[in-house]
Every structure is written in C-alpha cells, then in structure tokens.
Amino acid sequence: MQISGAQMVIEALIAEGVDTVFGYPGGAIMNVYDEIYKQDNFKHILTRHEQAAVHAAEGYSKASGKVGVAMITSGPGFTNAVTGLADAYMDSIPLVVISGQVPMSLIGTDAFQEIDAVGISRSCTKHNYLVTNASDLPRVLKEAFHIAASGRPGPVHVDIPKDVTAEIAEFDYSIELGLETYKPNVKGNPRQIKKAIAAIAKAKRPLFYIGGGVINANAGYEVRELIKKTGIPAVETFMARGVLSHDDKLLVGMLGMHGSYASNMAMSETDLVIGLGARFDDRVTGKLSEFAKNASVIHVDIDPASISKLVNADYPIVGDVKNVVKEMLELSTSINSNKYEPWRETVANFAELHPLVYHEDTDRIKPQWVVERVGELLGDDANISTDVGQHQMWTAQFYPFSRPRQFISSGGLGTMGFGFPAAMGVKAASPDKISINFTGDGSILMNCQELMTAVEQKLPVINIILNNNYLGMVRQWQTLFYDKRHSETDLSVQPDFVLLAEAFGGVGYRVTTKEEFDAALKDAIEKNIVAFIDVVVERLENVMPMVPSGGSLFNMMLLERKEK
Amino acid sequence: MTENSERRVVSVIVVNEASVLSRITDLFSGRGYNITSLTVAPIPESKYSRLTIVTSGSVRVIEQITKQLHKLVPVLKVYEHADLVEKEMALIKFPITESISDITALCQAYNGNIVNVGENIFIAMIADDPKRVDNFLKMIKRYNPKEIVRSGAVALER
Ligand SMILES: Cc1ncc(C[n+]2csc(CCOP(=O)(O)OP(=O)(O)O)c2C)c(N)n1
Numbered sequence: 052m053q054i055s056g057a058q059m060v061i062e063a064l065i066a067e068g069v070d071t072v073f074g075y076p077g078g079a080i081m082n083v084y085d086e087i088y089k090q091d092n093f094k095h096i097l098t099r100h101e102q103a104a105v106h107a108a109e110g111y112s113k114a115s116g117k118v119g120v121a122m123i124t125s126g127p128g129f130t131n132a133v134t135g136l137a138d139a140y141m142d143s144i145p146l147v148v149i150s151g152q153v154p155m156s157l158i159g160t161d162a163f164q165e166i167d168a169v170g171i172s173r174s175c176t177k178h179n180y181l182v183t184n185a186s187d188l189p190r191v192l193k194e195a196f197h198i199a200a201s202g203r204p205g206p207v208h209v210d211i212p213k214d215v216t217a218e219i220a221e222f223d224y225s226i227e228l229g230l231e232t233y234k235p236n237v238k239g240n241p242r243q244i245k246k247a248i249a250a251i252a253k254a255k256r257p258l259f260y261i262g263g264g265v266i267n268a269n270a271g272y273e274v275r276e277l278i279k280k281t282g283i284p285a286v287e288t289f290m291a292r293g294v295l296s297h298d299d300k301l302l303v304g305m306l307g308m309h310g311s312y313a314s315n316m317a318m319s320e321t322d323l324v325i326g327l328g329a330r331f332d333d334r335v336t337g338k339l340s341e342f343a344k345n346a347s348v349i350h351v352d353i354d355p356a357s358i359s360k361l362v363n364a365d366y367p368i369v370g371d372v373k374n375v376v377k378e379m380l381e382l383s384t385s386i387n388s389n390k391y392e393p394w395r396e397t398v399a400n401f402a403e404l405h406p407l408v409y410h411e412d413t414d415r416i417k418p419q420w421v422v423e424r425v426g427e428l429l430g431d432d433a434n435i436s437t438d439v440g441q442h443q444m445w446t447a448q449f450y451p452f453s454r455p456r457q458f459i460s461s462g463g464l465g466t467m468g469f470g471f472p473a474a475m476g477v478k479a480a481s482p483d484k485i486s487i488n489f490t491g492d493g494s495i496l497m498n499c500q501e502l503m504t505a506v507e508q509k510l511p512v513i514n515i516i517l518n519n520n521y522l523g524m525v526r527q528w529q530t531l532f533y534d535k536r537h538s539e540t541d542l543s544v545q546p547d548f549v550l551l552a553e554a555f556g557g558v559g560y561r562v563t564t565k566e567e568f569d570a571a572l573k574d575a576i577e578k579n580i581v582a583f584i585d586v587v588v589e590r591l592e593n594v595m596p597m598v599p600s601g602g603s604l605f606n607m608m609l610l611e612r613k614e615k
Numbered sequence: 616m617t618e619n620s621e622r623r624v625v626s627v628i629v630v631n632e633a634s635v636l637s638r639i640t641d642l643f644s645g646r647g648y649n650i651t652s653l654t655v656a657p658i659p660e661s662k663y664s665r666l667t668i669v670t671s672g673s674v675r676v677i678e679q680i681t682k683q684l685h686k687l688v689p690v691l692k693v694y695e696h697a698d699l700v701e702k703e704m705a706l707i708k709f710p711i712t713e714s715i716s717d718i719t720a721l722c723q724a725y726n727g728n729i730v731n732v733g734e735n736i737f738i739a740m741i742a743d744d745p746k747r748v749d750n751f752l753k754m755i756k757r758y759n760p761k762e763i764v765r766s767g768a769v770a771l772e773r
Contacts, residue, residue: 173638174645178688181633198688232630232691356682359675 052223056185057082057216060149063192065092066224069120071111071479072096073104077124078164079151082216084122096479096508099500101128103472105135106498109144110476113459114434116269118199119146119476125153126164129210130171134466136206137175141463142290143267145204147195148176154214155183168210177205185218189226197228202235203354204267235353239370239378247325247349247366248382254323254347256394257283260306263290263462264328264352270373271455274327275299277376282388284398286314288329290462293452303398304407307335308598309444312405315596315604317398318343326350328372331361332463341603351375405596405609407448416565418442418517418588422449424565425487425515428572433485434477436460438470438494441523444594446489468497474512475505485513485576492518492542495583502555505581513575513582516548519590527593531608552583562586622651623677624701624770627666627684628692631657635689639666642687648672648680652703652767663691667769669745694772701770704742707755708762711735718758725751736761 054062060083064072073096076084087095098104101123108119119139123132129150139146153162169181178198180191188211195207251257265274271294278285278301286306287294295302304311306318315337318324324346329335336342339361350357350364351372358367368375409419422445425433431453437443437460452458459477461469470488478486495516505512519526522540529537549559558578560571568586575582596607629635636655643650651669658665670680677695684693709718715729718739722728725748727741741751745768752763 169634170637173634173641183633230688233688354686356679356686360679 052221053219054222055082055216056182056188056211056218056220057086059185059188059220059222060192060211060216061086061090061092062222063189063224064120067118067196069093069118072120072122073098073107073111073476074122075101075104075124075128077128077151079125079153079213080122080128080149080216081151082213083149083151083211095122096475096504098472098504100498101131102134102468103498103501103504105132105139105146105148106466106469106472107476107479108146108148109135109139109142109469110436110459110473111480112144112146112476113473114456114477115480116456117480118196119144121146121148123148124151124164125168126166129166129168133171133175136172136208138461138464138466138469139206140175140177142263142461143204144206145199146206147192147199148206148208150208150210151216152181152210152212155212156214158212169208172208175206176208177203179208179210181210182215183212185215185220188215188220189222189224190229193224193226193228194230197230198233202237203264203357236355236369237353237371237374239351239368239375241378243366243368244375244378245382247368248379248385250323250347250349250366251281251283251325252386256321256397257323257325257391258317258321259283259285260288260318260324260326260329261285261291261294262288262327262329264330265291265294265372266455268328268353268372270328270376273373273376273380277380277383280380280383280388281386282391282395283325284317284395286310286317288332288335289447289460291329292447292458293455296453297451298453303402305447306604307332308337308600309448309594309596311402311407311448312596312607312609313398313401315598315607316401319603319605320397321346324348326352326364327376328352330357333361336361337598337602337604341605409592409595412589415589416563416568416586418519418592419445419449420565421515421517421568421586421588422446422489424568425572426451428569429485429487431457433487434459434474434481436470436474436477436486436488438488438490438497439465439467439524440491440494441519441527441592441594442489442491442494442517444524445517448594467494470494471498471512471514472501474514475501475508475510478510478512479508486511488512488514490514490516491523492516492520492545493522495548496546499551502552502557502581506556509580511579511581513572513584516583516585517588518545518548518585519588519592520545521590524594530591530593532599548583548585552581555581557581557583559583560585620671620673621677622669622671624696624699624768625668625670625681625684626694626696626770627668627690628658628663629666630689630691631662631664632689635664636666638687638689639668639684642683643670646679646683648676654767654769667767669768696770696772698773699770700773701744701768702742703745703748703768704740704766705748705752706730706764707739707752707760708736709739709758709760711737713758718755721751721754
C-alpha cells in the first residue's frame, strides 16, 4: 500500500506488536505524532523529559522482556535522550528510539533544532540509521527491531527527517530481512560445551558466576535448574540479582565492590569459574591480576568481544546462554554433585564468618532496614527499581529478590535519574505488581518532573527516598579516601519532598520512625497513586563491605567505621 | 602487565553504505585504538568495500579490534593478516634542477618511475613494501624533495 513515512512508522510499530510508546513531540516528529493521534492500537505515554522517555522504555523492556520504544524530536529532544541511549547500550537493553530530524534539504545547514543525531548516537547505540527515503523505512524499521532484540541486545536509533515522514511510498512489511552481514552466533559450539562439562566434572571448587546476560537471554530458569542439578554454588553480579531466589541454598550472594564477603572469597578460592552472561566488569573483578587467581575460566557469552576481553577464557563458548545452558543440562549427568560437598561447606563457612549485616540503631532509621522492611512486607509482590548511589547498593544487598526481572537498575552507566522513569515503565509493563523505586535525595531531583507523567498516566510508582542529606555514595568515598573532605556533597538544603509530590497531585510522606514507615507504605499502596516516601535515615552510614577501587576481592573493608 | 605492541594489518570488508567509514574510525577513536594508516576502495563488481587498516597494539588489543570491528552491523568480514603481500605508494616532487636520471634509476629499483615532468618540477612515483618506501624516502633526501605524499597500505593474503 502507498502511505506516508509517518504512517509507516505507526504500521511498523503495530506489526511489531508494540503496545506502549514513551515519547515527547516537537516540530521534526510532528507528522508521526499526527498519526499517533489518529490510531488506537498502542498507547503513547507523554513523559515530561526525553531522558525519562528513554529510561521508561528501558524499564518497560527490562520488566517485560520486549523491545522498548521511545519517540522524540530533533535537536534538544534528541540530545536529552542521549543519556538514556548510553544507559541502554551499557546494560544491553533492547530499544528502538525514533527521532525526528530537520528536512533533508536543511541537513548540514545548522538549521533550527538540527543536530548530527546519528553522529552523536553512533558510540552509544548498537546500530543507527538516518533514513533518507520513505521507501527505505519498512526495511530500516524491521531491521531496527531485529537488531535491537537479537544477539547481544541493545538500543537502535532511527533518525527520520521531517520530509521523509511526509513522503508517500510503498509499504510492505512482509519483506525479508536483508542484513547478510549481521549474523549473531547463538548456537554454542557443541565440542566446547562438552569440554566445559568435563572441566566442571573434574573441578573441586567450581563456582557459577551469573551475569545480567542470563536475564537478557531469558535463561533464568534454565540456569536455576543447572545449578540445582550440579550442586555448585553460585555468585550473582549486580545485574543478575534475582536469577536465583534469595532463599536458594546454592546462592552465595552478590560479588564485587559491594558484594558479600562469602561471594568474594568464593571467587578468590575457586578452581573453576563458570561465567554465564557476565562480562567481568571492573566493579566485579577488583584488581584483575588477583581475580580468581587459581581458577580456569569457562565463559559463555553471546558477544564474542566480551570473551577474553579482560580475563582469559580457557573454555570460550560464544552463544545464547539459554541454548548453551540447555545443552549443558543434557550433559550434566556426568557431574556428581556430592563431590562438591566440602566446597559447599567452605563457602558456608565464609558466609558465617562475615555475614552481610548492618548495625541497628535505636534513634535513627538505618537505610538498610528500610530495604529489608519493604522486602518483608512486599517480597515478590513488588518490582524494584533504583537510582544510583548508596541506596542502590543497599537495595542490591538487602532486598530478598525471588525472580529474574524483579530488580531493575542502571548498572553499566550508573545513571542518577534512572530510577523513577524506569519504575514507571516497569509499572506500565507489569501493572499487577507494585512498583517501588528506591532512590536518594540527590537522584530523585534528576527526574522528579515525572511526577506529572505518573499522575496523569496513573502509574502509581512508590518512590522511597533514603534521605541522608548527602550525595551519599560520593560522600562515602570522600570519607574513606579523601580524609573526610566532603566537597560539594552536602545536601542540607532540600525541597520539601512531601509538598513536591503533592504539588503534582501525588502523595507525600515524611517518615522519621519505623512505625511511620510501615503506615506510609501501607497508605501509599492503598491510595494507589504516585508517592514520595521521604525517609530520614542515618546520615553517615557507609555501604559495607567494600573492595576499594582497584583492590583485590579478598581484601575487603569489613567493619563499619563509626563516624562522629 | 606490559604487553608488547606489534604492527598489524587488518582488512575489513564492509557493505557500501552511508557513514560506514565513520563507524569504523569512531570505533578506533572511541576505544583508544591506534590507526597508522587506512585505505578504502570499493571492491569491483560488488556492493562491498575493502578497508586496509594498519594498526598496532598488544595481542589482546588486536584481538579486541577484530572482534569489535566484526560486531558492527555493516561489517561482512575481518581478516587479520599473518602472511601477506603489502604495498604502499608514494609520490615525490623534485626541483627540475635535480638529476632526473639518478632519480629514475632509483625509482626503478623501488617499483616506480617518473610520472610527470613540468617546467620547474618533476614527480616520481614508487609502489613497494612500507619498509622499503621508508628506505627510499631516506635515500632521496639528498635530491631535495619538495613534497612527499604517502598512501596508506593495501594488502592481500598470500
Ligand atoms: C548523572 C550522574 N551524575 C553524577 C553521578 C555520580 N554519583 C554517583 S552516586 C552519587 C550520589 C548519589 O546521591 P543520592 O542520590 O542522594 O544517593 P545516596 O548515595 O545518598 O544513596 C553521585 C553524585 C552519577 N552516577 N550520575
């Protein structure tokens, strides 16, 4: 059929089964918005900032496993969205972000709201397109969705000049995907898999090292089964929280900079690392030369460039984690799980020696308590998002996650301002679960305008502000490594978060006691509208344990230092 | 962990499409890889182009370069050459007062010749292994070359 480029965008989104688009209009994308107005196949959610539109699409994608879609205009609309693109790129989140561009005739003239969008997005997207003819649109959009979701997932950016959205051309979405140069390897070499299984059967102290790639590949339940069958202990990265349920006996915990003592010691003592969809991030490995020093490494990853990038893999397996783990399961009968009993005991001893704890306080609410309390009260009923800082690490440490996709946070880029809009996306994808965002008094100000979106769209996200009047994580480093010179991290001057929430039509609570906290959470859930729960917590609490940046995993700072 | 840096030649076959070259160069600059030279031309009777990139780095870096290049959507193939024939071209402008016959003889030893003679200058061309081009350029210093242009390398596996 002959339709306009703008109509093609709508038709493609419908054909891809998109039910929710997050966006913000403007001049260059107006033709497309005009078509959005005329249709009722999918919902458009108007965020109040383009960065939030992309973060919301990320949250939506993380919670649903589908491709998230965001729509923005040229120039400032696009530049506002760049942080979201970079965030999605670092965390391998499949997105299609469609931006308007000035008309073809004006490109390169420094026209009003012109920016070289594809030039900017090149380094923070998996792939991008500047569409110069409407007749290219069906192919480009089809490719965009395919590339975003396949292989190692990631954001794809499609930039469409205004005149191209007006141009009439033939639309046929049943075309074959071209892309002869793009062929991710999903299968996993059977010989390598066999060798890996043999290595596991031979090892004395093997350790699963589970990364976020397991969640991206929807391989969580297969991985659970493999761990159960083999009886091998497992550590999770920050991005993999929830792959194993908190009560799984074989889950040692999170590893890395703020991981548990047991996890980091297990990693230091293991003789075989079984890495699944994990990329050996520096926040995980600590000092590379000391990382899993006595171990061989099995590394399963869809991205060949991730394998042996930092740590040499003795058994590299390029493939989709789900496929590979399924094959491993079939071969796993040769593995005798009883054999690892002494190793399991060693790991259990590590956990007993230094469990993950915090000191309770009678006068002040400890931030860790808040996370634990929400875990007790809501557990599996909530999806948990976070912003970036201490509250993020406490959430990863203390929330009892029980399933993949329950925990949504900005890992690779560490983007303050991610949490609230992402939580809105999570709620849109998963309306039956309560959507909680743990945030800090610094982070929440970086996208608090989304109160308006949440009120208008009835996305009752509950933002729990662990308010320490500090940019806490930076303050912690200043305390520990800069001789307490708290340069520009004091947030003593603050808005009234209760009034702020209420100004937008949401609900706010200020909480100074544990009883007040329970009451506020209960009330917010009942009211079922967007909420700020401003919890006054101990100001100088540090995230512990900690591996100082560049240090070895087995050299953790364990004791909480009492500060004055 | 100091690893030895080695000179390597990498060939990349890419689909001819807008901005494919900047995708490649952005990858190098964004990840801090080094480009010594880069040559591109379409492959005759195909929709592909071939890039020859001379780079340097440790074994690990070179491995990342080839893997990261391969991840780019328009990239069809990446070859990291071990055994290859490699050629580079140079054009050199001399004052007409220098000895054309000497220089012609030299050029012929380096797979070249005089390609242009004008009123005040003449231009020589050679095409040879990059190392030999270095040599040639050293030798002709005494003939007071006015301008020198080198191409990047092109290479084919033996
Ligand atoms: C956009 C952005 N700017 C700066 C930083 C650096 N940064 C990391 S954590 C942090 C402090 C966060 O403070 P807050 O949100 O109050 O959380 P807390 O650490 O107190 O829990 C900062 C400034 C960042 N991660 N993102």
